[in-house]
Amino acid sequence: MACSMATRVALYEAGVSASFCEVDPKTKLTLDGQRYLDIHPLGLVPALRTDDDQLITENAAILQYVARRFPDAQLAPSDELGVARLQQWLCFIGTELHKAVFAPLLNPHAADAVKQYSLDKAAARLALLERHLQDREFLLDRFSVADAYLVTVLGWAVVTPIKLADYPALTRYLTALRTRPSVAKALAEEQRLYGLELARHRAA
Amino acid sequence: MACSMATRVALYEAGVSASFCEVDPKTKLTLDGQRYLDIHPLGLVPALRTDDDQLITENAAILQYVARRFPDAQLAPSDELGVARLQQWLCFIGTELHKAVFAPLLNPHAADAVKQYSLDKAAARLALLERHLQDREFLLDRFSVADAYLVTVLGWAVVTPIKLADYPALTRYLTALRTRPSVAKALAEEQRLYGLELARHRAA
Numbered sequence: 001m002a003c004s005m006a007t008r009v010a011l012y013e014a015g016v017s018a019s020f021c022e023v024d025p026k027t028k029l030t031l032d033g034q035r036y037l038d039i040h041p042l043g044l045v046p047a048l049r050t051d052d053d054q055l056i057t058e059n060a061a062i063l064q065y066v067a068r069r070f071p072d073a074q075l076a077p078s079d080e081l082g083v084a085r086l087q088q089w090l091c092f093i094g095t096e097l098h099k100a101v102f103a104p105l106l107n108p109h110a111a112d113a114v115k116q117y118s119l120d121k122a123a124a125r126l127a128l129l130e131r132h133l134q135d136r137e138f139l140l141d142r143f144s145v146a147d148a149y150l151v152t153v154l155g156w157a158v159v160t161p162i163k164l165a166d167y168p169a170l171t172r173y174l175t176a177l178r179t180r181p182s183v184a185k186a187l188a189e190e191q192r193l194y195g196l197e198l199a200r201h202r203a204a
Numbered sequence: 205m206a207c208s209m210a211t212r213v214a215l216y217e218a219g220v221s222a223s224f225c226e227v228d229p230k231t232k233l234t235l236d237g238q239r240y241l242d243i244h245p246l247g248l249v250p251a252l253r254t255d256d257d258q259l260i261t262e263n264a265a266i267l268q269y270v271a272r273r274f275p276d277a278q279l280a281p282s283d284e285l286g287v288a289r290l291q292q293w294l295c296f297i298g299t300e301l302h303k304a305v306f307a308p309l310l311n312p313h314a315a316d317a318v319k320q321y322s323l324d325k326a327a328a329r330l331a332l333l334e335r336h337l338q339d340r341e342f343l344l345d346r347f348s349v350a351d352a353y354l355v356t357v358l359g360w361a362v363v364t365p366i367k368l369a370d371y372p373a374l375t376r377y378l379t380a381l382r383t384r385p386s387v388a389k390a391l392a393e394e395q396r397l398y399g400l401e402l403a404r405h406r407a408a
Contacts, residue, residue: 041332042300056288058295060264065288084260084269091262091298096246099303104321113317117308128245 001155001190003059003098004046008190009148010063012182014070022193026201059098060090063145075145082140089139089146096125097153105160122162126170133169137176151177155187205359205394207263207302208250212394213352214267216386218274226397230405263302264294267349279349286344293343293350300329301357309364326366330374337373341380355381359391 002025011018022031028043030036040047040057048056048065056062064086067076076086104110104118129150132139139146154174157164164171177183206229215222227233227240232247234240244251244261252260252269260266268290271280280290308314308322333354336343343350358378361368368375381387 041335042328054285054288056292058292058299060295061288061291064291065284068284068287080269080272081258083272084258084265087265087268088260088262091264091295094295094299095262095303099299100307103304110321111317113315114321117314117318124246131245 001194002045003149003152005152005155005186005190006059006145006148007046007048007062007066008186009151009182010066010073010075010145012185013075013143013148014066014073016070022197024197024200059149060087060094063090063149067145074142075148077140077144085140086144086146089144090149093146093149093153096121097129097150101125101162102153102156102160105162106156119161126162126167130167130169133173137173143180147177148183151183205356205398206249207353207356209359209390209394210263210349210352210356211250211252211266211270212390213355213386214270214277214279214349216389217279217347217352218270218277220274226401228401228404263353264291264298267294267353271349278346279352281344281348289344290348290350293348294353297350297353297357300325301333301354305329305366306357306360306364309366310360323365330366330371334371334373337377341377347384351381352387355387 008020023029023036023043023045024031028036030039037043039055044057046057046059046062048062050056050065056065064076067073071078077083101118101122104114107114110118138144139150151174154164154170164174178187212224226235227247227249228235232240234243241247243259248261250261250263250266252266254260254269260269268280271277275282281287305322305326308318311318314322342348343354355378358368358374368378382391
């Protein structure tokens with residue numbers, strides 16, 4: 001259910017095989033027993049290891065890498081302005097939504113003042129998205145990796161004080177995207193894994 | 205001196221002409237009298253208006269647009285892995301440094317708890333960069349728009365509690381880059397404009 005779910009959606013869209021390896025957020029161990037901090041010193045997911053053993057980190061970079069590697073899936077535009085618009089949305093979601101609003105709200109160790117500071121930023125950012133999605137099915141003209149990222153981030157609202165119901169276009173967008181096969185499959189898989197993680201933590 | 209300075213550096217590197225329009229951070233008016241919130245509802249700089257009247261926002265998108273539009277300046281790699289590495293650094297600087305660490309530290313309205321939360325994130329992120337730049341002149345094999353962004357962001361440290369002197373590789377990188385003609389010219393120009401802005405605010 002972390003932002004790495006966006007990459008899972010993109011890989012399902014492309015219909016390619018990939019090995020997924022879960023990182024326990026508490027122990028920072030992968031479920032096959034590696035210290036994830038040896039792989040990524042900040043412990044952030046996702047990290048993608050390519051077939052030729054290159055490690056790529058940072059969500060926007062990985063999503064665009066997947067889109068370029070599997071062009072048949074049409075997960076990113078290729079015209080000059082389309083590329084700029086895709087990068088604009090990926091950057092907006094990563095900086096203004098994910099890091100500025102949601103990351104502190106989801107952090108159990110963040111003080112109330114920190115959460116309030118982030119919450120104060122939410123309305124203007126969600127209103128901008130609400131206007132953009134008013135008469136659109138996707139952020140761009142068709143589904144792209146930016147939608148894979150946005151559907152993941154908006155899904156976090158339910159465990160924060162943010163009420164998505166106040167944003168009808170966003171609610172409609174999220175509801176519709178969750179019926180898309182790649183998103184539905186990724187969500188079901190990650191919900192199952194999240195349930196197992198909670199059970200593991202209870203047992204520990 | 206905002207993150208829009210990175211775009212100025214990139215345009216100077218490309219040697220192309222562009223009109224720059226300053227936004228007063230207090231009034232959110234442009235110096236030629238437009239309401240900037242009508243141009244960008246969040247009031248964030250930079251925003252780039254192209255010759256065919258398209259408005260592009262978000263730093264990482266604008267920097268990559270400039271790099272693609274002026275390929276002779278070689279401001280971005282074109283090979284598959286190089287593109288991924290560029291996007292990885294742009295995303296890291298934008299999310300982990302700019303938004304997670306520096307934006308709250310630079311905000312005069314952020315509470316002490318918010319600033320401390322951001323400051324606590326600084327060491328691990330700067331240490332990651334320090335290791336990467338240990339034996340490198342640039343983030344990638346040659347100067348790229350990611351360096352234009354990083355030199356801008358690291359320049360902010362001086363008005364925060366972050367001591368760049370604790371990071372010798374970062375200090376050397378920043379010192380060297382500031383002698384690069386595009387960076388030196390952008391810095392001199394923005395320092396001049398910043399001085400005028402402070403004088404305007406004092407007079408107001």
